[in-house]
Amino acid sequence: MTSTRFIITVIGIDKIGIVASITKVMADYNVNIVDISQTIMEDLFTMIMLAGVDSENFDLAAFQKAMVGKGEKLGVEVRVQHEDAFRFMHRI
Amino acid sequence: MLIHPEEILETIHMIKAENFDIRTVTMGINLRDCCHSDIDVLNENIYNKITGYAKELVRTTEEVQNLYGIPITNKRIAVTPIAIVAESCDTEDYVSIAKTLDRAADDVGIDFIGGFSALVHKGMTPGDLKLINSIPQALANTKKVCSSVNVATTKAGINMDAVAMMGHIVKKTAEATKDADGIGCAKLVIFANAPEDNPFMAGAFHGIGEPDCVINVGVSGPGVVNSTVRELKDPDLGEISEAIKKTAFKITRMGEMVGREVSRRLNVDFGVLDLSLAPTPEIGDSVAAILEAMGLETCGTHGTTAALALLNDAVKKGGSMASSYVGGLSGAFIPVSEDAGMIRAVELGALSLEKLEAMTSVCSVGLDMIAIPGDTSAATISAIIADEMAIGMINKKTTAVRLIPAPGKKVGDSVEFGGLLGRAPVMKVSEFSSEEFIARGGRIPAPIQALTN
Numbered sequence: 210m211t212s213t214r215f216i217i218t219v220i221g222i223d224k225i226g227i228v229a230s231i232t233k234v235m236a237d238y239n240v241n242i243v244d245i246s247q248t249i250m251e252d253l254f255t256m257i258m259l260a261g262v263d264s265e266n267f268d269l270a271a272f273q274k275a276m277v278g279k280g281e282k283l284g285v286e287v288r289v290q291h292e293d294a295f296r297f298m299h300r301i
Numbered sequence: 302m303l304i305h306p307e308e309i310l311e312t313i314h315m316i317k318a319e320n321f322d323i324r325t326v327t328m329g330i331n332l333r334d335c336c337h338s339d340i341d342v343l344n345e346n347i348y349n350k351i352t353g354y355a356k357e358l359v360r361t362t363e364e365v366q367n368l369y370g371i372p373i374t375n376k377r378i379a380v381t382p383i384a385i386v387a388e389s390c391d392t393e394d395y396v397s398i399a400k401t402l403d404r405a406a407d408d409v410g411i412d413f414i415g416g417f418s419a420l421v422h423k424g425m426t427p428g429d430l431k432l433i434n435s436i437p438q439a440l441a442n443t444k445k446v447c448s449s450v451n452v453a454t455t456k457a458g459i460n461m462d463a464v465a466m467m468g469h470i471v472k473k474t475a476e477a478t479k480d481a482d483g484i485g486c487a488k489l490v491i492f493a494n495a496p497e498d499n500p501f502m503a504g505a506f507h508g509i510g511e512p513d514c515v516i517n518v519g520v521s522g523p524g525v526v527n528s529t530v531r532e533l534k535d536p537d538l539g540e541i542s543e544a545i546k547k548t549a550f551k552i553t554r555m556g557e558m559v560g561r562e563v564s565r566r567l568n569v570d571f572g573v574l575d576l577s578l579a580p581t582p583e584i585g586d587s588v589a590a591i592l593e594a595m596g597l598e599t600c601g602t603h604g605t606t607a608a609l610a611l612l613n614d615a616v617k618k619g620g621s622m623a624s625s626y627v628g629g630l631s632g633a634f635i636p637v638s639e640d641a642g643m644i645r646a647v648e649l650g651a652l653s654l655e656k657l658e659a660m661t662s663v664c665s666v667g668l669d670m671i672a673i674p675g676d677t678s679a680a681t682i683s684a685i686i687a688d689e690m691a692i693g694m695i696n697k698k699t700t701a702v703r704l705i706p707a708p709g710k711k712v713g714d715s716v717e718f719g720g721l722l723g724r725a726p727v728m729k730v731s732e733f734s735s736e737e738f739i740a741r742g743g744r745i746p747a748p749i750q751a752l753t754n
Contacts, residue, residue, distance in 0.1 A: 290370035297558040
Protein backbone atom coordinates (compact mmCIF):
# COMPACT_ATOMS: atom_id res chain seq x y z
CA MET A 210 0.00 0.00 0.00
CA THR A 211 1.50 3.33 -0.99
CA SER A 212 -0.88 5.58 0.94
CA THR A 213 -3.64 5.36 3.48
CA ARG A 214 -5.99 7.64 1.67
CA PHE A 215 -9.45 6.60 0.65
CA ILE A 216 -11.92 7.82 -1.92
CA ILE A 217 -15.40 7.99 -0.45
CA THR A 218 -18.31 8.33 -2.85
CA VAL A 219 -21.90 9.01 -1.89
CA ILE A 220 -24.47 8.72 -4.66
CA GLY A 221 -28.26 8.90 -4.38
CA ILE A 222 -31.41 11.02 -4.22
CA ASP A 223 -30.69 14.41 -2.66
CA LYS A 224 -32.17 15.14 0.75
CA ILE A 225 -31.38 17.30 3.76
CA GLY A 226 -28.66 16.06 6.07
CA ILE A 227 -26.62 13.72 3.88
CA VAL A 228 -23.32 15.59 4.29
CA ALA A 229 -23.89 16.10 8.03
CA SER A 230 -24.73 12.44 8.70
CA ILE A 231 -21.91 11.00 6.60
CA THR A 232 -19.20 13.31 7.94
CA LYS A 233 -20.35 12.55 11.50
CA VAL A 234 -19.49 8.88 10.97
CA MET A 235 -16.12 9.89 9.54
CA ALA A 236 -15.38 12.05 12.57
CA ASP A 237 -16.31 9.15 14.86
CA TYR A 238 -13.64 7.01 13.17
CA ASN A 239 -11.00 9.79 13.08
CA VAL A 240 -11.11 9.99 9.30
CA ASN A 241 -9.92 13.35 7.98
CA ILE A 242 -11.35 14.99 4.85
CA VAL A 243 -8.50 16.06 2.54
CA ASP A 244 -10.67 17.22 -0.33
CA ILE A 245 -14.36 17.26 -1.04
CA SER A 246 -16.55 17.89 -4.07
CA GLN A 247 -20.29 17.75 -4.32
CA THR A 248 -22.58 18.11 -7.27
CA ILE A 249 -25.89 16.99 -8.74
CA MET A 250 -25.25 14.71 -11.74
CA GLU A 251 -28.17 13.30 -13.74
CA ASP A 252 -30.53 14.24 -10.88
CA LEU A 253 -28.40 12.32 -8.41
CA PHE A 254 -26.63 13.77 -5.43
CA THR A 255 -22.97 12.92 -5.93
CA MET A 256 -20.38 13.61 -3.26
CA ILE A 257 -16.75 12.58 -3.63
CA MET A 258 -14.29 12.90 -0.78
CA LEU A 259 -10.61 12.22 -0.53
CA ALA A 260 -10.06 11.14 3.06
CA GLY A 261 -6.92 10.41 5.04
CA VAL A 262 -6.30 8.07 7.93
CA ASP A 263 -3.32 8.38 10.25
CA SER A 264 -3.88 5.70 12.83
CA GLU A 265 -2.10 2.35 12.54
CA ASN A 266 -5.04 0.72 14.27
CA PHE A 267 -7.65 2.00 11.84
CA ASP A 268 -10.35 -0.66 11.37
CA LEU A 269 -11.31 -0.33 7.70
CA ALA A 270 -13.93 -3.09 7.79
CA ALA A 271 -15.78 -1.49 10.72
CA PHE A 272 -15.61 1.96 9.13
CA GLN A 273 -16.92 0.65 5.79
CA LYS A 274 -19.75 -1.12 7.60
CA ALA A 275 -20.71 2.04 9.51
CA MET A 276 -20.58 4.19 6.36
CA VAL A 277 -22.60 1.76 4.23
CA GLY A 278 -25.10 1.34 7.09
CA LYS A 279 -25.54 5.10 7.41
CA GLY A 280 -25.96 5.35 3.64
CA GLU A 281 -28.71 2.75 3.69
CA LYS A 282 -30.59 4.76 6.31
CA LEU A 283 -30.28 7.87 4.13
CA GLY A 284 -31.21 6.01 0.94
CA VAL A 285 -27.84 6.70 -0.73
CA GLU A 286 -25.04 4.41 -1.87
CA VAL A 287 -21.75 4.87 -0.01
CA ARG A 288 -18.44 3.34 -1.08
CA VAL A 289 -15.10 3.55 0.70
CA GLN A 290 -12.26 2.50 -1.58
CA HIS A 291 -8.51 2.81 -1.29
CA GLU A 292 -7.19 5.66 -3.43
CA ASP A 293 -4.95 3.31 -5.41
CA ALA A 294 -8.00 1.70 -7.06
CA PHE A 295 -8.44 4.95 -9.00
CA ARG A 296 -4.80 5.94 -9.32
CA PHE A 297 -3.92 2.60 -10.91
CA MET A 298 -6.72 2.77 -13.43
CA HIS A 299 -6.38 6.40 -14.49
CA ARG A 300 -2.71 7.34 -13.91
CA ILE A 301 0.48 5.79 -15.24
CA MET B 302 -8.15 16.41 -5.93
CA LEU B 303 -5.50 14.25 -7.58
CA ILE B 304 -8.04 12.18 -9.45
CA HIS B 305 -10.80 13.83 -11.41
CA PRO B 306 -14.36 13.20 -10.17
CA GLU B 307 -15.35 12.00 -13.63
CA GLU B 308 -12.65 9.33 -13.53
CA ILE B 309 -13.80 8.22 -10.11
CA LEU B 310 -17.37 7.92 -11.31
CA GLU B 311 -16.24 6.06 -14.44
CA THR B 312 -14.58 3.40 -12.30
CA ILE B 313 -17.62 3.12 -10.05
CA HIS B 314 -19.93 2.84 -13.05
CA MET B 315 -17.82 -0.03 -14.43
CA ILE B 316 -18.28 -1.99 -11.21
CA LYS B 317 -21.88 -1.07 -10.52
CA ALA B 318 -23.49 -1.13 -13.94
CA GLU B 319 -21.14 -2.99 -16.27
CA ASN B 320 -20.30 -6.10 -14.21
CA PHE B 321 -16.59 -5.35 -14.04
CA ASP B 322 -14.86 -7.82 -11.77
CA ILE B 323 -11.61 -9.59 -11.14
CA ARG B 324 -12.76 -13.02 -12.24
CA THR B 325 -10.27 -15.02 -10.26
CA VAL B 326 -7.28 -15.01 -7.99
CA THR B 327 -5.74 -18.42 -8.55
CA MET B 328 -2.99 -19.82 -6.36
CA GLY B 329 -0.69 -22.28 -8.11
CA ILE B 330 0.76 -24.93 -5.79
CA ASN B 331 3.52 -27.41 -6.64
CA LEU B 332 2.72 -30.93 -5.42
CA ARG B 333 5.82 -32.71 -6.72
CA ASP B 334 7.20 -33.05 -3.19
CA CYS B 335 4.06 -34.97 -2.16
CA CYS B 336 4.91 -38.13 -4.14
CA HIS B 337 4.74 -41.42 -2.25
CA SER B 338 4.19 -45.06 -3.17
CA ASP B 339 1.43 -45.40 -0.57
CA ILE B 340 -1.78 -43.76 -1.80
CA ASP B 341 -2.89 -42.84 1.74
CA VAL B 342 0.38 -41.05 2.49
CA LEU B 343 0.22 -39.32 -0.90
CA ASN B 344 -3.31 -38.08 -0.18
CA GLU B 345 -2.30 -36.83 3.23
CA ASN B 346 0.73 -35.01 1.80
CA ILE B 347 -1.42 -33.37 -0.86
CA TYR B 348 -4.03 -32.26 1.66
CA ASN B 349 -1.42 -30.78 4.00
CA LYS B 350 0.47 -28.96 1.25
CA ILE B 351 -2.65 -27.34 -0.21
CA THR B 352 -4.24 -26.35 3.08
CA GLY B 353 -0.85 -25.11 4.35
CA TYR B 354 -0.28 -22.67 1.47
CA ALA B 355 -3.90 -21.69 0.89
CA LYS B 356 -5.27 -21.33 4.39
CA GLU B 357 -5.21 -17.53 4.20
CA LEU B 358 -6.04 -17.25 0.47
CA VAL B 359 -9.77 -16.58 0.78
CA ARG B 360 -9.53 -14.23 3.76
CA THR B 361 -6.69 -12.21 2.19
CA THR B 362 -8.45 -11.99 -1.16
CA GLU B 363 -11.61 -10.74 0.53
CA GLU B 364 -9.63 -8.12 2.45
CA VAL B 365 -8.11 -6.83 -0.79
CA GLN B 366 -11.54 -6.84 -2.42
CA ASN B 367 -12.90 -4.66 0.37
CA LEU B 368 -9.87 -2.35 0.40
CA TYR B 369 -10.27 -1.45 -3.26
CA GLY B 370 -14.00 -2.00 -3.63
CA ILE B 371 -13.46 -4.22 -6.68
CA PRO B 372 -15.35 -7.54 -6.65
CA ILE B 373 -13.16 -10.64 -6.85
CA THR B 374 -15.59 -13.30 -8.02
CA ASN B 375 -13.66 -16.54 -7.55
CA LYS B 376 -10.76 -17.84 -5.50
CA ARG B 377 -9.17 -20.91 -7.03
CA ILE B 378 -6.22 -23.25 -6.76
CA ALA B 379 -4.21 -24.93 -9.52
CA VAL B 380 -1.92 -27.86 -8.70
CA THR B 381 0.80 -29.84 -10.48
CA PRO B 382 -0.78 -32.27 -12.96
CA ILE B 383 -1.86 -35.19 -10.79
CA ALA B 384 -0.61 -37.71 -13.37
CA ILE B 385 2.93 -36.58 -12.47
CA VAL B 386 2.33 -36.46 -8.71
CA ALA B 387 0.69 -39.91 -8.59
CA GLU B 388 2.92 -41.70 -11.08
CA SER B 389 5.04 -43.47 -8.46
CA CYS B 390 2.00 -44.46 -6.46
CA ASP B 391 1.14 -48.14 -6.20
CA THR B 392 -2.52 -47.92 -7.15
CA GLU B 393 -4.73 -48.49 -10.18
CA ASP B 394 -7.10 -45.61 -9.69
CA TYR B 395 -6.72 -41.93 -8.80
CA VAL B 396 -10.29 -41.11 -7.78
CA SER B 397 -9.28 -40.88 -4.11
CA ILE B 398 -6.82 -38.10 -5.05
CA ALA B 399 -9.63 -36.13 -6.69
CA LYS B 400 -11.63 -36.52 -3.49
CA THR B 401 -8.66 -35.24 -1.49
CA LEU B 402 -8.40 -32.18 -3.75
CA ASP B 403 -12.13 -31.57 -3.30
CA ARG B 404 -11.88 -31.85 0.49
CA ALA B 405 -8.88 -29.48 0.61
CA ALA B 406 -10.76 -27.02 -1.64
CA ASP B 407 -13.79 -27.13 0.66
CA ASP B 408 -11.71 -26.69 3.78
CA VAL B 409 -9.89 -23.58 2.54
CA GLY B 410 -13.15 -22.20 1.11
CA ILE B 411 -12.18 -21.78 -2.56
CA ASP B 412 -14.51 -22.16 -5.56
CA PHE B 413 -12.57 -24.51 -7.86
CA ILE B 414 -9.38 -26.56 -7.88
CA GLY B 415 -7.71 -27.48 -11.17
CA GLY B 416 -4.95 -29.93 -11.99
CA PHE B 417 -6.53 -33.36 -12.22
CA SER B 418 -4.55 -33.34 -15.41
CA ALA B 419 -2.18 -35.15 -17.73
CA LEU B 420 0.14 -33.91 -20.48
CA VAL B 421 0.12 -36.55 -23.20
CA HIS B 422 0.76 -34.63 -26.42
CA LYS B 423 3.41 -37.08 -27.57
CA GLY B 424 2.63 -40.22 -25.64
CA MET B 425 1.30 -41.66 -22.41
CA THR B 426 3.02 -43.01 -19.34
CA PRO B 427 1.26 -45.59 -17.13
CA GLY B 428 0.40 -42.77 -14.70
CA ASP B 429 -1.15 -40.68 -17.50
CA LEU B 430 -3.27 -43.63 -18.54
CA LYS B 431 -4.50 -44.26 -15.01
CA LEU B 432 -5.35 -40.60 -14.57
CA ILE B 433 -7.32 -40.38 -17.81
CA ASN B 434 -9.26 -43.54 -16.97
CA SER B 435 -10.06 -42.06 -13.55
CA ILE B 436 -11.53 -38.82 -14.94
CA PRO B 437 -15.23 -39.85 -15.27
CA GLN B 438 -15.52 -41.12 -11.69
CA ALA B 439 -13.27 -38.34 -10.34
CA LEU B 440 -15.56 -35.68 -11.78
CA ALA B 441 -18.73 -37.54 -10.78
CA ASN B 442 -17.60 -37.84 -7.16
CA THR B 443 -16.34 -34.30 -6.59
CA LYS B 444 -17.81 -30.82 -6.88
CA LYS B 445 -14.88 -28.43 -7.24
CA VAL B 446 -12.26 -30.50 -9.03
CA CYS B 447 -11.45 -29.60 -12.65
CA SER B 448 -9.61 -31.81 -15.10
CA SER B 449 -7.63 -31.17 -18.26
CA VAL B 450 -5.65 -33.24 -20.74
CA ASN B 451 -3.17 -31.75 -23.18
CA VAL B 452 -3.20 -33.90 -26.33
CA ALA B 453 -1.33 -31.69 -28.80
CA THR B 454 1.40 -29.08 -29.12
CA THR B 455 2.94 -27.26 -32.04
CA LYS B 456 6.28 -28.83 -31.14
CA ALA B 457 5.04 -32.43 -30.79
CA GLY B 458 2.03 -32.72 -33.08
CA ILE B 459 -1.25 -34.36 -32.12
CA ASN B 460 -1.44 -37.60 -30.15
CA MET B 461 -4.37 -39.15 -32.00
CA ASP B 462 -4.47 -42.18 -29.70
CA ALA B 463 -5.17 -39.77 -26.84
CA VAL B 464 -7.70 -37.89 -28.96
CA ALA B 465 -9.53 -41.17 -29.69
CA MET B 466 -9.48 -42.04 -26.02
CA MET B 467 -10.80 -38.65 -24.90
CA GLY B 468 -13.91 -39.07 -27.06
CA HIS B 469 -14.82 -42.06 -24.88
CA ILE B 470 -13.81 -40.31 -21.65
CA VAL B 471 -16.06 -37.32 -22.45
CA LYS B 472 -18.96 -39.73 -23.10
CA LYS B 473 -18.30 -41.67 -19.90
CA THR B 474 -18.06 -38.45 -17.88
CA ALA B 475 -21.43 -37.31 -19.24
CA GLU B 476 -22.90 -40.72 -18.42
CA ALA B 477 -21.44 -40.69 -14.88
CA THR B 478 -23.06 -37.30 -14.22
CA LYS B 479 -26.26 -37.83 -16.23
CA ASP B 480 -28.49 -36.90 -13.28
CA ALA B 481 -27.13 -33.35 -13.61
CA ASP B 482 -27.25 -33.13 -17.44
CA GLY B 483 -23.63 -34.28 -17.78
CA ILE B 484 -22.18 -31.42 -15.70
CA GLY B 485 -18.95 -33.41 -15.22
CA CYS B 486 -18.05 -32.47 -18.80
CA ALA B 487 -18.19 -28.78 -17.86
CA LYS B 488 -15.15 -29.49 -15.68
CA LEU B 489 -13.11 -31.30 -18.35
CA VAL B 490 -10.99 -29.56 -21.00
CA ILE B 491 -8.95 -31.10 -23.80
CA PHE B 492 -6.08 -28.83 -24.85
CA ALA B 493 -3.56 -28.07 -27.54
CA ASN B 494 -0.61 -25.95 -26.33
CA ALA B 495 -1.97 -25.70 -22.77
CA PRO B 496 -0.39 -22.79 -20.84
CA GLU B 497 1.26 -23.63 -17.52
CA ASP B 498 0.03 -20.54 -15.71
CA ASN B 499 -3.58 -20.15 -16.79
CA PRO B 500 -5.76 -19.01 -13.86
CA PHE B 501 -9.06 -19.86 -15.58
CA MET B 502 -11.04 -23.04 -15.10
CA ALA B 503 -11.55 -25.72 -16.06
CA GLY B 504 -8.09 -25.75 -17.62
CA ALA B 505 -5.89 -24.39 -14.82
CA PHE B 506 -2.93 -26.46 -13.64
CA HIS B 507 0.41 -25.58 -12.07
CA GLY B 508 3.04 -26.25 -14.73
CA ILE B 509 6.35 -27.95 -14.14
CA GLY B 510 8.33 -24.77 -14.86
CA GLU B 511 6.57 -22.88 -12.09
CA PRO B 512 7.81 -22.04 -8.55
CA ASP B 513 6.55 -23.79 -5.40
CA CYS B 514 3.68 -21.37 -4.99
CA VAL B 515 2.45 -18.49 -7.14
CA ILE B 516 -0.49 -16.12 -7.54
CA ASN B 517 -2.03 -15.68 -10.99
CA VAL B 518 -4.92 -13.33 -11.67
CA GLY B 519 -7.61 -13.38 -14.34
CA VAL B 520 -9.57 -10.21 -15.08
CA SER B 521 -12.87 -9.95 -16.84
CA GLY B 522 -14.96 -7.16 -18.28
CA PRO B 523 -16.91 -7.83 -21.49
CA GLY B 524 -19.66 -5.60 -20.06
CA VAL B 525 -17.27 -2.65 -19.82
CA VAL B 526 -15.95 -3.15 -23.36
CA ASN B 527 -19.50 -3.56 -24.65
CA SER B 528 -20.57 -0.20 -23.14
CA THR B 529 -17.44 1.52 -24.47
CA VAL B 530 -18.13 0.38 -28.03
CA ARG B 531 -21.83 1.27 -27.82
CA GLU B 532 -21.09 4.79 -26.57
CA LEU B 533 -19.00 5.65 -29.65
CA LYS B 534 -20.79 7.84 -32.18
CA ASP B 535 -20.62 6.33 -35.69
CA PRO B 536 -17.04 5.08 -35.30
CA ASP B 537 -14.95 3.39 -37.96
CA LEU B 538 -13.28 0.10 -37.03
CA GLY B 539 -9.96 1.74 -36.22
CA GLU B 540 -11.69 3.95 -33.66
CA ILE B 541 -13.43 0.92 -32.17
CA SER B 542 -10.08 -0.84 -31.82
CA GLU B 543 -8.59 2.23 -30.14
CA ALA B 544 -11.47 2.49 -27.65
CA ILE B 545 -11.22 -1.22 -26.77
CA LYS B 546 -7.46 -0.89 -26.23
CA LYS B 547 -7.93 1.93 -23.74
CA THR B 548 -10.64 0.06 -21.87
CA ALA B 549 -8.58 -3.14 -21.78
CA PHE B 550 -5.71 -1.12 -20.33
CA LYS B 551 -7.88 0.21 -17.52
CA ILE B 552 -9.41 -3.08 -16.49
CA THR B 553 -6.07 -4.86 -16.68
CA ARG B 554 -4.48 -2.28 -14.40
CA MET B 555 -7.00 -3.20 -11.73
CA GLY B 556 -6.11 -6.87 -12.06
CA GLU B 557 -2.41 -6.05 -11.79
CA MET B 558 -2.99 -3.99 -8.66
CA VAL B 559 -5.13 -6.65 -7.00
CA GLY B 560 -2.70 -9.45 -7.91
CA ARG B 561 0.29 -7.60 -6.53
CA GLU B 562 -1.45 -6.74 -3.28
CA VAL B 563 -2.71 -10.30 -2.71
CA SER B 564 0.73 -11.77 -3.43
CA ARG B 565 2.42 -9.18 -1.19
CA ARG B 566 0.10 -9.97 1.71
CA LEU B 567 0.50 -13.73 1.28
CA ASN B 568 4.25 -13.41 0.67
CA VAL B 569 3.91 -15.47 -2.51
CA ASP B 570 5.36 -14.66 -5.97
CA PHE B 571 3.11 -12.81 -8.39
CA GLY B 572 3.04 -14.92 -11.55
CA VAL B 573 0.99 -13.52 -14.40
CA LEU B 574 -2.03 -11.53 -15.22
CA ASP B 575 -4.36 -13.19 -17.70
CA LEU B 576 -6.18 -10.52 -19.63
CA SER B 577 -8.97 -12.62 -21.00
CA LEU B 578 -12.44 -11.26 -21.60
CA ALA B 579 -14.52 -13.86 -19.76
CA PRO B 580 -18.26 -13.39 -20.13
CA THR B 581 -20.92 -14.24 -17.54
CA PRO B 582 -24.57 -15.14 -18.13
CA GLU B 583 -25.53 -11.60 -16.97
CA ILE B 584 -27.21 -9.53 -19.69
CA GLY B 585 -24.66 -7.26 -21.39
CA ASP B 586 -21.63 -9.02 -19.89
CA SER B 587 -21.23 -10.77 -23.20
CA VAL B 588 -18.56 -11.15 -25.88
CA ALA B 589 -21.32 -11.73 -28.45
CA ALA B 590 -22.84 -8.38 -27.48
CA ILE B 591 -19.52 -6.63 -28.23
CA LEU B 592 -19.41 -8.17 -31.72
CA GLU B 593 -23.00 -7.07 -32.27
CA ALA B 594 -22.14 -3.56 -31.05
CA MET B 595 -19.66 -3.37 -33.93
CA GLY B 596 -22.57 -3.68 -36.35
CA LEU B 597 -23.41 -7.36 -36.79
CA GLU B 598 -27.14 -8.16 -36.64
CA THR B 599 -26.30 -11.18 -34.56
CA CYS B 600 -23.17 -12.99 -33.47
CA GLY B 601 -22.51 -15.88 -35.85
CA THR B 602 -23.35 -14.10 -39.10
CA HIS B 603 -20.71 -13.40 -41.77
CA GLY B 604 -18.19 -10.91 -40.41
CA THR B 605 -18.17 -12.42 -36.93
CA THR B 606 -14.67 -13.87 -37.27
CA ALA B 607 -13.28 -10.52 -38.44
CA ALA B 608 -14.99 -8.62 -35.62
CA LEU B 609 -13.68 -11.13 -33.08
CA ALA B 610 -10.15 -10.86 -34.49
CA LEU B 611 -10.28 -7.09 -34.03
CA LEU B 612 -11.61 -7.44 -30.48
CA ASN B 613 -9.08 -10.07 -29.44
CA ASP B 614 -6.14 -8.11 -30.80
CA ALA B 615 -7.22 -4.82 -29.26
CA VAL B 616 -7.69 -6.46 -25.84
CA LYS B 617 -4.15 -7.86 -26.02
CA LYS B 618 -2.59 -4.59 -27.14
CA GLY B 619 -4.24 -2.58 -24.38
CA GLY B 620 -3.80 -5.22 -21.70
CA SER B 621 -0.17 -6.02 -22.40
CA MET B 622 0.82 -2.41 -21.69
CA ALA B 623 -0.98 -2.49 -18.33
CA SER B 624 0.75 -5.44 -16.71
CA SER B 625 4.40 -6.31 -16.16
CA TYR B 626 3.77 -10.04 -16.64
CA VAL B 627 1.05 -11.15 -19.00
CA GLY B 628 0.42 -14.85 -19.44
CA GLY B 629 -2.15 -17.60 -19.33
CA LEU B 630 -4.69 -17.57 -22.12
CA SER B 631 -5.08 -13.80 -22.57
CA GLY B 632 -7.75 -13.36 -25.21
CA ALA B 633 -11.51 -13.23 -25.61
CA PHE B 634 -13.40 -16.33 -24.45
CA ILE B 635 -16.41 -17.60 -26.36
CA PRO B 636 -18.06 -20.14 -24.04
CA VAL B 637 -21.56 -20.63 -25.38
CA SER B 638 -23.44 -21.48 -22.18
CA GLU B 639 -21.81 -18.69 -20.18
CA ASP B 640 -22.67 -15.89 -22.60
CA ALA B 641 -26.30 -14.76 -23.00
CA GLY B 642 -25.55 -13.31 -26.45
CA MET B 643 -24.05 -16.59 -27.70
CA ILE B 644 -27.04 -18.56 -26.39
CA ARG B 645 -29.39 -16.20 -28.19
CA ALA B 646 -27.40 -16.48 -31.42
CA VAL B 647 -27.56 -20.29 -31.29
CA GLU B 648 -31.29 -20.23 -30.61
CA LEU B 649 -31.83 -17.87 -33.55
CA GLY B 650 -30.02 -20.37 -35.77
CA ALA B 651 -27.30 -17.79 -36.49
CA LEU B 652 -24.41 -19.49 -34.73
CA SER B 653 -23.30 -23.01 -35.61
CA LEU B 654 -20.55 -25.32 -34.39
CA GLU B 655 -18.70 -24.73 -37.68
CA LYS B 656 -18.76 -20.94 -37.19
CA LEU B 657 -17.57 -21.32 -33.61
CA GLU B 658 -14.68 -23.42 -34.89
CA ALA B 659 -13.68 -20.65 -37.30
CA MET B 660 -13.91 -18.10 -34.49
CA THR B 661 -11.52 -20.12 -32.34
CA SER B 662 -8.76 -19.60 -34.87
CA VAL B 663 -8.62 -15.90 -33.99
CA CYS B 664 -9.25 -15.87 -30.25
CA SER B 665 -8.70 -17.86 -27.11
CA VAL B 666 -9.67 -20.48 -26.41
CA GLY B 667 -11.78 -22.98 -28.27
CA LEU B 668 -15.04 -24.85 -28.55
CA ASP B 669 -16.11 -24.06 -25.04
CA MET B 670 -19.16 -25.08 -23.03
CA ILE B 671 -21.07 -26.41 -25.99
CA ALA B 672 -23.85 -28.96 -25.49
CA ILE B 673 -24.26 -31.56 -28.25
CA PRO B 674 -26.78 -34.40 -28.57
CA GLY B 675 -26.34 -37.16 -25.98
CA ASP B 676 -26.22 -39.86 -28.65
CA THR B 677 -23.21 -38.29 -30.45
CA SER B 678 -20.64 -41.05 -31.00
CA ALA B 679 -17.26 -41.07 -29.26
CA ALA B 680 -15.58 -40.98 -32.68
CA THR B 681 -17.44 -37.81 -33.66
CA ILE B 682 -16.44 -36.15 -30.37
CA SER B 683 -12.83 -37.20 -31.00
CA ALA B 684 -13.00 -35.80 -34.52
CA ILE B 685 -14.28 -32.46 -33.23
CA ILE B 686 -11.38 -32.47 -30.75
CA ALA B 687 -8.90 -33.33 -33.56
CA ASP B 688 -10.10 -30.40 -35.71
CA GLU B 689 -9.68 -27.98 -32.83
CA MET B 690 -6.26 -29.38 -31.90
CA ALA B 691 -5.16 -28.90 -35.52
CA ILE B 692 -6.10 -25.22 -35.37
CA GLY B 693 -4.02 -24.81 -32.22
CA MET B 694 -1.07 -26.79 -33.51
CA ILE B 695 -0.78 -25.00 -36.85
CA ASN B 696 -1.44 -21.51 -35.49
CA LYS B 697 0.94 -21.94 -32.53
CA LYS B 698 -1.82 -21.04 -30.08
CA THR B 699 -3.81 -22.59 -27.27
CA THR B 700 -7.03 -24.23 -28.30
CA ALA B 701 -9.36 -26.29 -26.18
CA VAL B 702 -12.51 -28.34 -26.31
CA ARG B 703 -15.12 -28.49 -23.58
CA LEU B 704 -18.12 -30.36 -24.97
CA ILE B 705 -21.13 -31.68 -23.08
CA PRO B 706 -22.85 -34.60 -24.83
CA ALA B 707 -26.01 -34.04 -22.78
CA PRO B 708 -27.50 -37.43 -21.85
CA GLY B 709 -30.94 -38.00 -23.39
CA LYS B 710 -30.99 -34.57 -25.02
CA LYS B 711 -31.32 -33.71 -28.72
CA VAL B 712 -31.01 -30.58 -30.87
CA GLY B 713 -33.55 -28.00 -29.70
CA ASP B 714 -33.32 -29.03 -26.03
CA SER B 715 -31.15 -27.16 -23.60
CA VAL B 716 -29.26 -27.94 -20.42
CA GLU B 717 -29.13 -25.76 -17.33
CA PHE B 718 -26.00 -25.70 -15.19
CA GLY B 719 -26.65 -22.55 -13.18
CA GLY B 720 -24.22 -19.98 -11.78
CA LEU B 721 -21.28 -18.92 -13.93
CA LEU B 722 -21.69 -22.07 -16.08
CA GLY B 723 -25.07 -20.89 -17.39
CA ARG B 724 -27.38 -22.62 -19.86
CA ALA B 725 -26.46 -24.45 -23.06
CA PRO B 726 -28.72 -25.04 -26.06
CA VAL B 727 -27.96 -28.43 -27.64
CA MET B 728 -26.16 -27.83 -30.97
CA LYS B 729 -26.15 -29.88 -34.14
CA VAL B 730 -23.11 -31.98 -35.11
CA SER B 731 -22.42 -33.54 -38.50
CA GLU B 732 -24.36 -36.72 -39.19
CA PHE B 733 -21.53 -38.14 -41.27
CA SER B 734 -19.03 -40.56 -39.79
CA SER B 735 -15.41 -39.89 -38.80
CA GLU B 736 -15.09 -43.39 -37.31
CA GLU B 737 -12.43 -44.76 -39.64
CA PHE B 738 -10.20 -41.70 -39.42
CA ILE B 739 -10.23 -41.70 -35.61
CA ALA B 740 -9.71 -45.50 -35.43
CA ARG B 741 -6.40 -45.17 -37.30
CA GLY B 742 -4.71 -43.75 -34.22
CA GLY B 743 -1.02 -42.86 -34.14
CA ARG B 744 0.41 -39.38 -34.13
CA ILE B 745 -0.05 -36.44 -36.46
CA PRO B 746 3.55 -35.25 -36.86
CA ALA B 747 4.67 -31.84 -35.64
CA PRO B 748 4.06 -29.27 -38.36
CA ILE B 749 6.74 -27.40 -40.27
CA GLN B 750 5.99 -24.43 -37.95
CA ALA B 751 7.67 -26.44 -35.18
CA LEU B 752 11.06 -26.36 -36.89
CA THR B 753 12.19 -23.01 -35.56
CA ASN B 754 15.62 -23.92 -34.25
